[in-house]
Amino acid sequence: MDKKQFPILGIDLGGTKIAASIIIDTDTIGKPKRVPTPHGKENIIQALLKLIEEFKQDNLIVGVGIATAGIVNPDTGEVIGSTGNLPGWEGTPIKKIIEEKMALPVHVENDANASAYAEYRASKFKADTCLVTVTLGTGIGVGIVINGSLYRGAHFAAGECGHLKVSLNNHRRCTCGLWDCWEAYGSGRGFVATGYDALSKISAHQSKLALKKEKLTTEDIIEAAKDNDLVAKQIIETWHEHVAAGMVSLCHTLDPDCFVITGGMGKFVDYVLLKDLIMDMTLPRISEKLEIYPSSLGERGGMIGVAELVLDTFNSSAKYTQSLQKK
């Protein structure tokens, strides 16, 4: 069988949900299966094992790729850092645990890195020098592809840009324990926090959102904005300013060809507004030719990217064996 045709189970483990699908030749087969991310390390491991078992029953699988939130050492397949978005996940040797239980080769990668790899490999965007994906989800994850390779940093933490400091006010605490991280403002959680901030100053006759003061959701705000609620529209605009703030820092650090926006909150982005905000706050040399695109792969990016990384490990070990045989 051509290695491209090897069926790999790709799993994307985020702070809110786990999604999984069989990947063959860089595409998902059928509709991805989704389950809510359970609380705590043991429950997450059990959920992963259950999903893999279910897929194994109906499909031939030759490897498993797990794209997880958290800082990952892809060589050992261990989660070496994690925020409160996945409490207790730090220190989990996922590769070892799953390989022992399932007798299948496993590759583990940070979720945002896996998405960036998939978007780059899908080649829908021109990015000769640097492609940056921004995953707007429970947190904010960033994946950086430089000259065609994933950039992971000296401690595998490159792209943990959700924790860029975007304010000096000590106003919002991030789930990582630091203050005023980008994701405390620009993620789905940050969006709702901005909503609560806005609602603290208004009454029900100014916006019907005030009735949701006890339990506000992203959908409440989006629906109210569709009904022309001015407070909801302002919350959405402020969220765009927050998303832009971190991207501006990334522009000045990396000078990318393009950004690709992924994650559950990506569908709420107004690309014209976001580009305008970024241009206003970025040196002209950098922003003039900068492109910002919606993801070409949607929620499937993480699974596809990590499945491609599994195949890469097969290819590099095959090359290693061949080189030994030649000696």
Ligand code: BMX
């Ligand atoms: C957090 C961090 C990142 C992750 C990002 C997006 C943890 C558990 N997560 O900044 O590693 O890439 O969130 O994660 O440390 P998601 O859950 O929104 O997909």
Ligand code: ZN
């Ligand atoms: Zn943080």
